[in-house]
Amino acid sequence: MHRLRQLPARRLPSHPSGSPRPAHHRQRRGQGSRLRAYRQRVLYRLRRLPRPLRRQVHRSRDGGGLRSMNTCVSVPPATLADTVTNVMLCGIGGQGVLTAAEVLAAAAVREGFDVKKTEVAGMAQRGGVVTSHVRMGPRVLAPAIAPGEADILIGFEAAEALRGAAHLRPGAVIVVSDLQVKPPVVHQGLFAYPDDPISALRAQGWTVRAIPARDIAERLGSLRLMNTVMLGAIGDLLPVPATVLRAQVVDNFRKRKPALADLNGQAFDEGRAAAERG
Numbered sequence: 001m002h003r004l005r006q007l008p009a010r011r012l013p014s015h016p017s018g019s020p021r022p023a024h025h026r027q028r029r030g031q032g033s034r035l036r037a038y039r040q041r042v043l044y045r046l047r048r049l050p051r052p053l054r055r056q057v058h059r060s061r062d063g064g065g066l067r068s069m070n071t072c073v074s075v076p077p078a079t080l081a082d083t084v085t086n087v088m089l090c091g092i093g094g095q096g097v098l099t100a101a102e103v104l105a106a107a108a109v110r111e112g113f114d115v116k117k118t119e120v121a122g123m124a125q126r127g128g129v130v131t132s133h134v135r136m137g138p139r140v141l142a143p144a145i146a147p148g149e150a151d152i153l154i155g156f157e158a159a160e161a162l163r164g165a166a167h168l169r170p171g172a173v174i175v176v177s178d179l180q181v182k183p184p185v186v187h188q189g190l191f192a193y194p195d196d197p198i199s200a201l202r203a204q205g206w207t208v209r210a211i212p213a214r215d216i217a218e219r220l221g222s223l224r225l226m227n228t229v230m231l232g233a234i235g236d237l238l239p240v241p242a243t244v245l246r247a248q249v250v251d252n253f254r255k256r257k258p259a260l261a262d263l264n265g266q267a268f269d270e271g272r273a274a275a276e277r278g
Contacts, residue, residue, distance in 0.1 A: 083137055084135055084136070084140055085136050085137060085151050085152070085238065085239055086133070086135050086145045086149055086151045087104065087133075087134045087135070087136075087151065087152045087153075087154065087234075087238070088132070088133055088134075088145055088152070088153050088154070088164055088167050088168075089101050089131065089132045089133075089134070089153075089154045089156070090129070090131045090132075090153070090161060090163070090164040091130055091155065091156025091157050091160055092128065092130060092156070092157050092160060093121075093130055095157070095226060095227060096156075096226065096227030097119075097130040097131070097132055097156055097227065098119055098121065098130065098132055099227060100132075100154070100156075100227040100230060101117060101132035101134050102117075103231065103248055103249055104134050104238075104240075104245070105134050105136075106252070107240050107244050107245045107247075107248035108134070108136040108238075108239075110240075110244060110247075110248055111239075111240045113136040113138070113240070114137060114138060114139050114140045115134065115135065115136045115140065116135045116140045116141075116142060116143035117132065117133065117134050117135070117143055118132070118133050118144055119131065119132035119133070120132075129163075131164065133145045133150075136238075136239065136240070147166055147167050148166075148167065148168070149167070149169055150164075150167040150168045150169060151168075151169065151172050151173070152172065152173050152174075152175065152237055152238070153165065153167070153168055153172065153174045153176075154175050154233075154234055155174060155175070155176035155177060156179070156213075156226065156227065156230060157177065157179055157181050158176060158177065158179060158194075158197035158198055159181075159193060159194055159197045161174060161176040161197065161198075162194060162200055162201055165201060165206060168206065171207075172206065172207070173206075173209070174201055174207065174208045174209070175209045175230065175233045175275065176198060176201070176208060176210055176211065177210075177211050177212075177229075178198065178210050178211065178214070179214045179226075180193070180197070209233065209275050209278060211229065211233045211271060211274050211275060212274065213226045213229040213230055213233075213271065214226060216229050216271065217267065220263060220266060220267055220270070225264065225267040228249055228264045228267040228271065229267050229268070229270060229271035229274070230271060231245060231249060231268060231271065232267065232269060232271025232272040232273075232274075232275070233271040233272065233274060234275070235268070235271075235272045235275075236272065236275065236276075242272060245268075246265060249268050250264060250265045
């Protein structure tokens with residue numbers, strides 16, 4: 001049996017502190033009476049809805065239930081700018097994948113979107129796999145794109161685009177460079193390179209836009225323009241206007257390498273034209 005302890009005197013009913021407070025004390029502050037009256041209401045601790053979300057309702061005569069009127073607020077259909085757009089970029093080290101992702105994210109921020117970005121570089125400096133995820137929309141909570149959720153895939157190398165297709169949702173678009181670079185493991189005979197990665201993507205049912213990014217960059221005088229060519233190729237697929245993305249590309253190089261600003265603007269236009277030709 002547990003030992004019972006004696007209650008302190010202040011907790012006994014006969015103690016002065018335990019007696020009820022005089023009525024004039026409660027009325028003097030007015031807090032207790034108003035709080036109890038507020039708690040007796042049917043709607044307790046409910047807040048008003050914002051004005052755009054309110055609906056006009058009335059009571060029906062058959063049962064007293066609430067029924068919406070025809071004057072409810074109409075909700076417009078969701079557009080590309082109202083949803084989160086997931087863009088995945090993939091390639092190999094040295095192709096400027098991370099730089100392209102940085103410019104893309106900056107352009108989305110410039111347009112007023114919430115943007116999250118993440119990347120996996122790995123052995124990028126030795127020609128390894130490089131991937132980057134860019135998510136933009138009214139509100140983005142996480143930077144990584146879950147498998148099966150990517151809306152657009154930008155492949156800077158054909159086989160890497162084939163590898164990244166696992167992240168695409170049904171109906172997604174692939175914009176891929178026709179460049180094929182065999183990694184050292186293929187030259188060593190450890191793995192086989194796909195015969196035709198772009199044809200394999202189309203055989204899987206994806207919408208594919210093949211871009212001769214290497215040929216365009218060589219014609220303009222530098223292979224380093226390939227990432228700008230690929231950004232131009234996706235210019236009309238994003239919620240960000242192509243003009244805003246182009247301006248971001250030009251401004252980015254104007255700050256770092258002013259001599260290359262106009263050349264990158266030309267590369268962007270060439271990539272956009274190549275995507276329109278299909």
